[in-house]
Amino acid sequence: MIEALGQFLAITTVYATPLIWASLGGVFSERSGVIGLALEGYMIFGAFAAASSAVVLEASGWGAWGAWPAFFLGGLAGMLLSLLHAYASITLRADQVVSGFVVNFLAFGLSVYLVKVFFHGAGQTDTLRHAVFGRWGIPLLERIPVLGPSVFATYPSTYLAFLAVLGAYLLLWHTPFGLHLRAAGESAGAAATAGLPVQRIRYIGVLVSGFLAGLGGATVVLTTTGNFSHATISGQGFIALAAMIFGKWHPVGAFLASLFFGIGTGLKNLIQLTPWARDIPLDAILLFPYVLTLLVLAGFVGRAEAPRSLGQAYDPEVR
C-alpha cells in the first residue's frame, strides 16, 4: 500500500508537470487581459517541435543532452504560435475566443501534417531512445521514505517547473513589470491613462504564455511519451486552463491546482499498473477537475473572479 502510494505520487508529479507549465502560461496571458484558450494549441506545437528536434539531435550524436535544446525549442515553438494569437487578438482586435480556437485548430492540423511530411507519411515521430530526460535524485532529500523517491528523484523539467512557479510569483507580484501586466488585464483603460503601453504588455503576456505552455508540451514528450502523434496532447491544455481558474489566476494557486488535477491522470495510469485500483470509476475521476472548476466559478465552492478587462480588445482610439 505504501509502495503504491509512492508510485502514485511519482506518477502524479510527472503528469502534473506539463499542467504546471501550461497553467503558469495561462496566468501570464489572462492577467494581461488575453484569454488563454490557445494553451492546448501551444502545448501541441511545443510537443511537436520538441519531438522532431530531439530526433534530429539524437541522430547527430547529442545523446541524452539532446533533450535540453529540444525542451527549449518546444518553448520557442509555442511562443511562435502565440504570436499569431497575439497579432490577431491584440493588433487586429479579433474576437479572442475565435482567435484562440484558430490557434488550436492550426496547431493540431499543422503539427500532424508536418510530422507526415518530415517522417515520410508516418503518423508519429520516431520514438526517442536517448534524447529524453532522466530522473535526477536530489542528495539527502531523495532518501526520505515514500516522498523522496517519488518527488525528489524526478525529472529536471519538474524541478524547473517548481522554480518557474516561484519566479512567476515574484515577477508578477513583486516587480513593477508584474504590476503593469496585471494592470493591463484588470483595467486596460486606466493602465493606458497612466501611460502604460497596454498592447505591448499584452504581447509580452501572450508570448510568455506561449513559451511556458510550449515547455509543457515538450515535457510530455521528453518525460512520458517519447514521441509525438495526434494523441500526445489531448485536452491537457484545457485542464491547465481549468487549473489556472481553479487557482484563481495566481501562480501558486495554479501550481497547487495542477498538482491536484494531475491526480486524475496519475490514477488513470496507476489503474493500468496495479490490479486493486481497477475498481476506481475512471470516468468519474476524469470529469472531476472540470466539475470542480465549474462549481468554483459558480460560487458554490469558494469564489473565483477573472481579471476585469479579460477578453476585451484594447482600442487606443476608443475612450
Added chain:
Amino acid sequence: MVREFFVSLIALFLGLLVGAAVMLFGGYNPLEAYRALFWSVLTSPYQLGEMLRESTPLLLTGISVALAYRAGLFNIGAAGQMYLGGVAAAWVGIAWELPPVLHAGLAVTTAALAGALWGALAGYLKAWRGVHEVISTIMLNWTALYLGNGLIRAYLLDPNQRQRSHFVAASATLDSPTLASLFGQARLGYGFVLALLALVVYAVLLEWHTLGFALRASGLSPGAARYAGIPPGRSIVLAMGLAGAFAGVAGATEVLGVFHYMGIAAALPNAGFDGIAVALLGGNTAPGILLAGLFFGLLNYGAGSMQFVAGVPLEAVRIVVAAVLFFVAVRYVFERWVGVRRPAE
C-alpha cells in the same frame, strides 16, 4: 448581405491559398490536391451522398453556434451537447422497443432534450451565477465526454466489443433506402433531411417568430431588451437550451443515421468545433450556414481523395479550416475594402 457574402468568399479564398502554401512547403502540388479534393466528390452519386452525410452534423452544429451567437452568446459547447445527444439517442434506440417511425422520432427528441439540458445548464450558470459561457461550455464539453463514456460503459456497452455500445434497433435508425439507392448506397438518410428542416426552423424562428425577436434583441442590446420587457436571464437559458437541442440532434444523426452505435471516444467530436467555423463563415444566417456547412463537409470528405490521389496528408484540410476561420475572425480588416458598414456599438 451581398457584400458580407463576398467577405466570406474572400476569407474562403485566402484560406485555400494558405492551404496551398502549406502544401507547396511540403513538396506537394496544390492544384492537383485541390482538383482531387473538389472534383472527385462530384464524380459519382456515392461520393456526393457521402459528402452530404459528412455535412449533416456540421449544418446542425452550425445552427447551434449561430443561434446562440445571434442571442449574444458564444456556444463553444456544441461538441459536448452533440456527444450527449448521441448517447441519449443510443439509449432510446437500444433500450426501448417501439414501432419504426415512432422509435426514431422519440430517439431524436430525446437527443434534442439531452443537448438542450446541457446547453441550458451553461445558460443557467451564465444568467444566475455569472459564469462566462465560453468557460462553462468548455468545462461542460469535457464533463459531457466523460459522463457520456461512463454512461455507455455502465448501461449500453456491447460486452463483445468493449469500446462501443450495442447496435440500435432497426426501428430507431434514420436510414432511408430511397435516399441511399439514389446516391449509390451512400450512408445518406433522414438525418440529412432533418438538418435541412432544422435550417428552415432556424430561419423561421429567428426571423419571423417573436421568440427569435426576443433572442436577437437580447443579443443586440441586453439593456434595451430588458426595457422592452424581455427578461434577460430567461433569454440566455432559452437561447443556450435551443442551441443545445440542435447540437443534440447532430449527435442523433450520427448514431441513428450513420454508425448505428455509440462508440466510447477519447476526444470530443470534431463536428462540434467545426460548427463554429460553419456559423461564422455563414454569417449566422440559414442560407449562409447551408453553404458553409456543405463547403466544410466537402472539405472534410474530399480530404480522403486528396490524400489518396495527390499524396497530401489529410491534415492539410484542418489547416485550411483554421485559416478560413482566422480570416473570418479578422474580417473587419477587409470589410473596409469592400465597404461593409457596421452599426455603431
